[in-house]
Amino acid sequence: MGRRIRIFDTTLRDGEQTPGVNLNISDKLRIAHVLAGLGVDVIEAGFPASSQDDFVAVRRVSEQIRGPVICALARAEERDIRRAAEALEKAEKSRIHIFIASSDIHLQYKLKMTREQVRARTAASVRLARSLCADVQFSAEDASRSDPAFLCELFETAIENGASTVNIADTVGYAVPDEFAALIRRVMGGTRNLGDTVVSVHCHNDLGMATANSLAALMAGAGQVECTLNGLGERAGNAAAEEIVMALQTRHDLFGLEHGVDTRMFSRASKTVASVTGVYVPQNKPVVGKNAFVHDAGIHQHGVLANPLTYEIMTPQSVGLTGTGLALGKLSGHHAFEEKLSELGLVVDPAVSLAAFNAFKDLACRKKDVSDDDVRALVEEAVYDSHIVDGYELDTFQIQSGNRMQAMALVSLSRKGEKFTETGAGEGPIDASFNAINRIVGQDFKLLFYNIKAVTGGTDALGEVRVRITDAAGHEFPGKGVSTDIIKSSIRAYINAINRSMIQGDTGA
């Protein structure tokens, strides 16, 4: 057996910093359960001092998740550290993760601090965190552009004051593999009190080298790697968990390193994260993209049929692509539907299952083949709707639209047994419908983002619409709707976002 690497997942923290992603508490809990099922070692659940919602999300994850260490991020500031400790109170295993920048660029322009001041702040922060939590990680932000000698001094200070993990962050994705590996070796050789402190790495993907840099660092001796599912994260994202782990597994001959992840969960985990965050996975994305195991060229198909080893370096089964089992049709009952959910690894409440089943029956009457992706989309929509109590529901809509007229919509919604009807005019049928809905709810919500995706191919495909709207105070709310009629899915998504705006004040704290 080789060295055991720790997988530190930061989908819920750095991944949430993906532009346009805004996860609420239940979104975070769903992803946290997926991460625990995957078997990651550490879940960075959030940054409690950044908002009340994030505080509650970390608290809920700490209460509910057993197995992985639950980690909370904090700047090197007393308030952040105390907030992190409080949010982690109920965790089975907890970690406070403190960070401060170490590069001269950051010290001069951002922190306006001297190296000595950064060192003193590191000492005080780690000491405080250690008094509140037995497991403290210290990160040097922008470490890859820092003076290695100062980096070693900073790590010595952090370790002296109780840090058990020190993290080397390639914050801006500037490093290249050989150079990054050399930095890891330099830090491991030059940090005098390193002892059994775990050296971690955290790579961003600005130059497309996050996975390569992470792997080079592991080869050079790093013991923990930070990553996100689907490579989510700031700008070009973080190192992708599925790429790193599958590389370790597929090239075990080369790396000789062990991990505790159940790789068969990757496909499901990736789909859940894409669906919850609204950031779709490119078809050609390694490991989890739709084309990752598809062989198009005749020569390739012939080779794979003769022996998959010809063109497949890993099996689809190893990442959980098992192919379709049970086929569903319009005669399928709730029991068969639930079997399908468990085959797809979709664990949902009975109420969500029933709502999705009703939507499925409706769809199956209109669409010949209901695919696994259709089922997944219906379930995700039901999950989205399930947090809403007493919200608006779509009753009916009628549209008039054409190339020589202004689009008009007549929309009826119901809420708490009451029916509301309004008309709206607009640039097209969707604009007109949203204007009618704004009149019904008596608020001028603005559409910030609109995206439509066909769940499968064919003219009878489900169209999945995602929107993000903002209220007059500038608060943003995501919404999602699914239907074979794209105007209906748009209206449902818009209503879903409005319903979410009505419960957003309830942080559940």
Ligand code: KIV
């Ligand atoms: O990219 C970065 O530097 C970070 C730190 C908080 C580790 O995300």
Ligand code: ZN
């Ligand atoms: Zn980062």
